[in-house]
Amino acid sequence: MINFELSDAISKTRERMHMMAEHMMRPIAREYDEREHEKPWDFLNTTWSLSKNATVGPNAETKEQGETPEKKKKRGPSELNLRTCVAVEELSWGDGGLYLSIPGPGLGGAAVLAAGTPEQKKRFLSRFKGDKPVWSAMAITEPSCGSDSAKIQATAVRDGDHWVLNGTKIFCTSGLMAGDPKNSEGFIVVWATVDRSAGRAGIKSFIVDAGTPGMTVAKCEDKLGIRASDTATLIFEDCRIPIDHILGSPEVPKTSEGFKGVMATFDATRPIVAASAIGIGRAAVDLIREELEKQGIPIRYGVAAHQLTAIERDFMDMETQLQAARLLTWRAAWMMDHGQVNNLEASMAKAKAGVVVTQITQKAVEMLGPLGYSREILLEKWMRDAKINDIFEGTQQINLMIIARRILGYSSKELS
Amino acid sequence: MIDFELDEEQQLIRDTVVSFARDEIRPHAREADETGIVPAALVKQGWELGLVQSIIPEEYGGFGNPHSAVTGAVIGEELAYGDLSIAMHLLAPRLITVPVVEFGSEDLKKTLLPTFCGDDFQAGSAAVMEPRIDFDASAPATRLVRDGDDYVVTGQKCYVPLGAEAQHFLVLAGSQNGNGSGTVHPQAIVVARDTPGLTVGERERNMGIKALATTGLGLDACKVSGDHVLTGGDEGSARLANLSRVALSSMAVGVARAAYDYARDYAKERHAFGQPIAQKQAIAFMLAEMAMEVDAMRLLTWEAAWKLDQGQDATREAYLAKRYAADMSLKIADNAVQVLGGHGYIRDHLVELFLRNARGFATFEGLAIA
Numbered sequence: 187m188i189n190f191e192l193s194d195a196i197s198k199t200r201e202r203m204h205m206m207a208e209h210m211m212r213p214i215a216r217e218y219d220e221r222e223h224e225k226p227w228d229f230l231n232t233t234w235s236l237s238k239n240a241t242v243g244p245n246a247e248t249k250e251q252g253e254t255p256e257k258k259k260k261r262g263p264s265e266l267n268l269r270t271c272v273a274v275e276e277l278s279w280g281d282g283g284l285y286l287s288i289p290g291p292g293l294g295g296a297a298v299l300a301a302g303t304p305e306q307k308k309r310f311l312s313r314f315k316g317d318k319p320v321w322s323a324m325a326i327t328e329p330s331c332g333s334d335s336a337k338i339q340a341t342a343v344r345d346g347d348h349w350v351l352n353g354t355k356i357f358c359t360s361g362l363m364a365g366d367p368k369n370s371e372g373f374i375v376v377w378a379t380v381d382r383s384a385g386r387a388g389i390k391s392f393i394v395d396a397g398t399p400g401m402t403v404a405k406c407e408d409k410l411g412i413r414a415s416d417t418a419t420l421i422f423e424d425c426r427i428p429i430d431h432i433l434g435s436p437e438v439p440k441t442s443e444g445f446k447g448v449m450a451t452f453d454a455t456r457p458i459v460a461a462s463a464i465g466i467g468r469a470a471v472d473l474i475r476e477e478l479e480k481q482g483i484p485i486r487y488g489v490a491a492h493q494l495t496a497i498e499r500d501f502m503d504m505e506t507q508l509q510a511a512r513l514l515t516w517r518a519a520w521m522m523d524h525g526q527v528n529n530l531e532a533s534m535a536k537a538k539a540g541v542v543v544t545q546i547t548q549k550a551v552e553m554l555g556p557l558g559y560s561r562e563i564l565l566e567k568w569m570r571d572a573k574i575n576d577i578f579e580g581t582q583q584i585n586l587m588i589i590a591r592r593i594l595g596y597s598s599k600e601l602s
Numbered sequence: 603m604i605d606f607e608l609d610e611e612q613q614l615i616r617d618t619v620v621s622f623a624r625d626e627i628r629p630h631a632r633e634a635d636e637t638g639i640v641p642a643a644l645v646k647q648g649w650e651l652g653l654v655q656s657i658i659p660e661e662y663g664g665f666g667n668p669h670s671a672v673t674g675a676v677i678g679e680e681l682a683y684g685d686l687s688i689a690m691h692l693l694a695p696r697l698i699t700v701p702v703v704e705f706g707s708e709d710l711k712k713t714l715l716p717t718f719c720g721d722d723f724q725a726g727s728a729a730v731m732e733p734r735i736d737f738d739a740s741a742p743a744t745r746l747v748r749d750g751d752d753y754v755v756t757g758q759k760c761y762v763p764l765g766a767e768a769q770h771f772l773v774l775a776g777s778q779n780g781n782g783s784g785t786v787h788p789q790a791i792v793v794a795r796d797t798p799g800l801t802v803g804e805r806e807r808n809m810g811i812k813a814l815a816t817t818g819l820g821l822d823a824c825k826v827s828g829d830h831v832l833t834g835g836d837e838g839s840a841r842l843a844n845l846s847r848v849a850l851s852s853m854a855v856g857v858a859r860a861a862y863d864y865a866r867d868y869a870k871e872r873h874a875f876g877q878p879i880a881q882k883q884a885i886a887f888m889l890a891e892m893a894m895e896v897d898a899m900r901l902l903t904w905e906a907a908w909k910l911d912q913g914q915d916a917t918r919e920a921y922l923a924k925r926y927a928a929d930m931s932l933k934i935a936d937n938a939v940q941v942l943g944g945h946g947y948i949r950d951h952l953v954e955l956f957l958r959n960a961r962g963f964a965t966f967e968g969l970a971i972a
Binding site: 192488511513537583601 | 887890904
């Protein structure tokens with residue numbers, strides 16, 4: 187039955203995350219934006235110790251997957267994805283870059299969950315239960331291909347008891363923390379092809395432990411925003427990994443089912459990225475609301491159209507667009523929690539959130555004039571942080587493309 | 603706990619209305635727009651669906667179903683998907699029954715509601731909007747003044763659906779404290795057609811909703827019994843205003859979805875440069891955004907409707923949802939015309955009708971029709 191009220195459990199999660207955002211993240215946000223390549227180790231260590239009993243993230247998901255049927259029945263439908271979206275919104279409201287820098291399974295862990303064998307899930311995800319923070323990352327993008335992920339050139343060649351990886355990956359979020367053993371006993375999930383002639387069917391994911399000879403973290407990017415998050419280039423030169431480090435089956439199927447399987451990870455992660463964008467957008471909206479209140483400028487809901495001031499109209503547009511994005515995101519997450527295919531809805535959520543928070547944060551800077559433009563407050567940073575959400579995890583244009591294919595019933599060959 | 607699924611009864615209602623809209627309403631949309639007439643047979647069929655009797659309590663002859671703004675939003679969307687004019691005609695009696703069921707006095711309910719529970723369609727209406735650029739629904743220029751046990755109503759209304767047919771009108775007027783210098787409060791009062799001083803104007807001519815017979819309404823010192831005024835105070839007025847916003851919003855979703863579906867289907871058939879135009883990014887991306895916005899509009903509408911059903915004040919959500927729906931339904935309908943190109947401009951296709959209808963939502967107010 188239609189219901190728009192968050193459960194008590196999720197509300198509690200939101201409160202906890204908000205406390206963390208307000209008291210641990212906001213105070214150091216500016217500092218780690220300015221000191222781009224330094225890491226806030228106190229914050230990272232604290233989030234790690236807090237994450238042990240986390241009710242969100244792949245740790246929580248593995249826990250739910252391991253539940254007995256009786257426990258599952260008692261619990262009712264899962265709210266894991268929805269709860270994660272709510273949590274991520276709060277943390278990103280705190281700081282978009284710091285949120286991304288938090289240790290944990292991340293995208294790499296999500297890939298293991300989506301494509302790994304039960305043994306692999308156990309082995310690799312148990313790394314996140316230790317005393318020291320561990321990161322994992324996903325490396326897909328290469329210098330010459332981003333959106334067109336089927337065209338990746340990194341190779342994996344079987345050699346006895348090993349796979350040998352060669353290639354270059356760029357724009358790997360948390361690649362430094364996951365790939366450099368100085369930072370953690372983490373791992374990188376690397377997309378590489380085992381058979382170029384097979385096209386997407388030949389693309390597989392491989393787990394490379396931090397410190398594996400042949401994998402180098404070559405550099406970290408200087409970015410417009412989310413500077414607290416490291417964005418790394420990884421170079422693979424005859425990097426040898428054990429044979430059982432291929433995620434799932436090494437067979438090259440006749441179809442691209444395997445590729446589709448990993449792409450399905452995105453159905454779970456797109457709503458989460460949308461939620462992160464919404465958090466950043468909300469930070470801006472909350473700030474504008476506070477400033478308007480301070481100046482005694484009312485926002486009159488219900489006022490007759492001819493009396494609406496420009497600033498009221500602009501603020502109301504911001505709020506409404508944000509809520510539209512949020513509801514699309516919650517819907518996509520709710521569908522996944524209820525075992526429904528949500529490929530279309532996940533892309534709608536991501537496409538909407540990306541564009542909306544870009545517009546909201548840019549408008550917000552304009553609305554606050556010189557104060558909005560100044561580095562004395564965080565708003566200009568939120569505008570810089572927001573922009574990436576329209577780009578990574580599937581650009582807006584790619585997400586519109588996915589929506590278009592679904593609603594028109596077209597394959598990627600029919601609509602490109 | 604968050605839930606995006608309608609309950610079984612709502613799904614059943616939706617399925618019934620979907621079929622009715624597709625099979626009975628839509629085939630008449632173009633002709634109704636050209637002639638300005640909603641076929642009598644269709645009005646009869648709509649009546650038999652029980653859309654009006656549904657939420658009138660059993661003691662007054664109705665079916666006694668609880669009023670749900672969410673269910674109303676589903677009905678509003680699906681009927682409007684068929685055709686907006688016809689939808690508004692079929693639902694028009696609710697403009698008076700819904701507010702009276704919620705806020706009418708016992709005497710008023712006893713005399714008025716049974717008249718809407720007979721075998722045949724009984725027209726009813728609301729007179730809310732005023733023909734002035736500074737119309738303010740929270741402080742109408744139409745005035746309500748106490749006169750002993752009665753009230754005297756004076757003013758000018760426009761956009762009154764079925765004005766020529768309705769026997770009773772729910773008039774939104776403004777009342778002021780004491781000597782007429784205090785704040786104006788909106789108040790609704792039921793005025794019978796035969797009240798001395800009431801004149802029904804000529805049928806209006808609008809860009810859209812052309813099959814919906816709307817008129818102006820003049821009230822010249824109309825004396826009305828005190829128990830015809832709706833109770834509920836400012837909170838009641840706010841609730842009615844929000845019910846209206848949600849209902850209109852849901853109809854905007856219906857019109858927008860109709861435009862999007864039409865454009866999508868056309869684009870898959872129409873060839874240019876060797877392919878269906880749906881296989882061109884410019885068109886495909888427009889359609890993708892249209893689909894996304896239809897869903898976004900609906901979710902915002904349902905959230906506001908749900909809050910109303912919880913008895914919460916939903917002014918912020920309903921106001922914002924309606925603004926969004928009015929803007930987006932126009933944009934979507936406009937894009938639909940664009941997708942059809944030259945053919946979208948011709949009255950052979952319905953998209954130009956959807957565009958003319960969609961523009962209306964920004965101008966409609968105070969119609970608690972669902």
